[in-house]
Amino acid sequence: MRTSLPVLARRLLLGGLLLLPSACLIAPASMSRTGPAGAFSLTPANTRTRLRMHMVVAARKGTGAKISGLNVGFSAEPRWQLSGTDSGEVHPWYRARLVDERDEQVLDESSVIFDVPRPVGMVPLSPHINLDDDTERFEATYRLEFERQGTPSEGTIEVNWSSEVSMSTLSSDMRDFEITFTRL
Numbered sequence: 466m467r468t469s470l471p472v473l474a475r476r477l478l479l480g481g482l483l484l485l486p487s488a489c490l491i492a493p494a495s496m497s498r499t500g501p502a503g504a505f506s507l508t509p510a511n512t513r514t515r516l517r518m519h520m521v522v523a524a525r526k527g528t529g530a531k532i533s534g535l536n537v538g539f540s541a542e543p544r545w546q547l548s549g550t551d552s553g554e555v556h557p558w559y560r561a562r563l564v565d566e567r568d569e570q571v572l573d574e575s576s577v578i579f580d581v582p583r584p585v586g587m588v589p590l591s592p593h594i595n596l597d598d599d600t601e602r603f604e605a606t607y608r609l610e611f612e613r614q615g616t617p618s619e620g621t622i623e624v625n626w627s628s629e630v631s632m633s634t635l636s637s638d639m640r641d642f643e644i645t646f647t648r649l
Contacts, residue, residue: 470472480632483628493533500628500646506623507559508615514624516609517566517649522632530641533600534633538591539563539609540626543577544584556580557618559611563590566606582620599635606649623626 504515520537524530541561548555563573572592577585590609596603613622630646 483555491577493635494637494639495534495631495633496639496642496644497629497631498644500630501626501648502625502646503649504623504625505611507611507624509557509616509618510618511615512615514611516611516626517606518631519604519606519645519649521602521645522630523604524636525641525643528636528641530634530636530638531601531637532596532603532632532642533599535594535596535603536591536631537594537605537607537628538589538630539607539628541590541609541611542560542625543588544625545550545579545582545620546623547582551619552621553582555614555618555619556615557622558589559613559622561588561590561594562610562612563592564608564610565592566608567639571629572596572607573579584591 466497501518507514523534523548524532530554543559545557558576559573560576562571562589564570573590575587575588575590579585593606609626611624628646630644632642632644633641
């Protein structure tokens with residue numbers, strides 16, 4: 466049986482159109498930046514510490530690039546230590562909170578009660594960032610609040626903390642973006 470040229474052309478066109486969407490899919494690109502990090506001590510006399518972080522993720526002007534996804538993470542590793550004169554009878558609690566300074570909303574919180582003087586592992590804090598549409602710029606100031614029980618608990622809670630931001634985009638050139646993450 467012989468197929469006419471217009472029927473063959475339509476079949477080839479239809480087949481090409483069916484393959485077109487899969488050929489147009491672009492895999493998202495991503496990049497991460499390590500932000501500020503540091504350490505501090507909490508004692509029965511100095512029970513609170515606050516850290517402020519300002520973050521900007523933005524497409525360079527004129528590129529038309531958009532941010533598709535964004536993740537921000539803060540980690541703290543508290544470790545309870547006793548001095549030679551401390552009895553350790555009262556075990557302290559420790560709390561870390563993440564606050565968005567734009568609206569003072571508490572975005573994440575974690576608490577620990579120490580059972581023995583030792584590290585308890587990493588305590589992650591992370592806001593849920595909802596980008597309604599692809600956006601060219603995201604900017605936020607976060608406040609990390611760390612607190613411990615005061616007297617009658619004894620000893621020092623040493624805290625090592627760090628921060629990281631990662632973003633994804635459908636842009637093919639990651640040089641179209643700038644990430645700044647600074648401690649205020």
